[in-house]
Amino acid sequence: MSSLEIDAVRKVWPGARGLETTAIEDASLRVSSGEFVAILGPSGCGKSTLLELCAGLEPLSGGRILIDGEPVTGPNPKVVMVFQEHSLFPWLTVEDNVIFGLRMKGMGIDERWRRGREVLERVRLVKFAKHYPHQLSGGMRQRVAIARALVGQPEFILMDEPFAALDFQTRVLMQQFLLEIWSGFQSTILFVTHQIDEAVLLADRVVVMSAAPGRVLEDVKIDLPRPRSMTDPAFNDYRMRLTAHMEREVMRAAEFQ
């Protein structure tokens, strides 16, 4: 059983001439094994920062984050992160991008190659193993990024608006793809988005964050069977409820600026 515990976390960015910005204030959240949790919030609410803190990429200003009971002090092999577009290494082929993490850990070349093939088969990209990222469409690139995340069989996958840069059609396909692939792996997913539909469509739980400084406002369990449909009346109830929250937060964020 794996667990991720965010406990009263605070993050302050230092600014010029001692002007500090509080990105996150007293955020707490528990995620348990195998869950798909979406973090929803307006732009600039610190949700991406929260993911980077979980990934150990930035030091905390207060509180603590525990992964399987261990405090996070730096990048952790149990956790990987998927960013928006352009996080593939442009000088590496699809295959070499996918096995990058295995190579960093010093895994033998045969094992690396075998695992890479296996994952590429699952994301149906074997044909493109020798292609370079710039030869792929935006959706295919994100499939490679997801394959790269899955290949090391991490306990947690942190996704920072992975589909935000894609067009509507591709995004819908990628959401289906993610659910499909997730059902085959046991990873726990923390998924940041600013799109309400995406959050309700994908997640077991939707956590709403407030505008700057980011706080956890509400934690909504999405009690709908999968596959979900956006035209389902129950889906609409969740959408309305979350929209109300988001509207309030967007207005509040606008007042801050």
Place this chain on the structure above:
Amino acid sequence: MNGVLKAAAAALVPWLVLVGLWEFGAATGSLATTLFPPPSSFVKFAIENDFRVGFGSEAMTVPAAIIASSFRVVAGLAIGFVAAVLTGILVSMSRWLSIALLPIVRGLAPIAPIAWIPIGIVIFGVGNPTAIFVVFTGVYFLLTLSTVAAVQSVDERLVKTARTYGASPRQVWTHVIFPAVLPQVFTMLRINFFAAWMAVLAAEMVGLKNGVGMIVILGREMFNPNLIMLGICIIGVTGYAVDALLLFIQRKILWWKTAE
């Protein structure tokens, strides 16, 4: 391949027009052939002399001169590029090194490579090392600065991605920052190639007594406009060829920045 041939043909047409006008001007007497002998004159001159220029110990063949000059500039660029990328990355890795070295590099970068010729001759004598040294100084300091700038502009998402995939700080440098900066620094190398090429020619003119730069000086000393014009044309064509080689390297080997 068809595209390459087409591009080459397209680049050749304006030249053919220019040469045609040149020959026409010379034939009709509206152009001073004592100063601007046309290709039909200096190419004939070169063939008649069996592609040999100069006398005694200074004699050389035109192909040997081209090879000597190209080798100098390519060797100087290669050494300068490798050294600059290594220095730039080392300097970026350490705050202390950057505090200690960057002001010096910044002070040396604006010095024209030609100014280093006398020093090169004193240190290395008259020969290839001096020419290579002059090219090296022409690109090394500038490329070190552009490597430092390129390191600062590496996409942070790539670095973060590498770190979450378990790359150690050293692996981030070798596997992410190093390949990420190469195309940008190479672009700067190409931009600075012309200055380096001119420096080699100047070095050949003032001291080395061989190479394509020397052909022009021989022409001056012998009051032979054919030789001067031959030298100028060879300098142009050789420079063009080396630039084409650099462009090829950029497109085939270091393509990823331009491909985005």
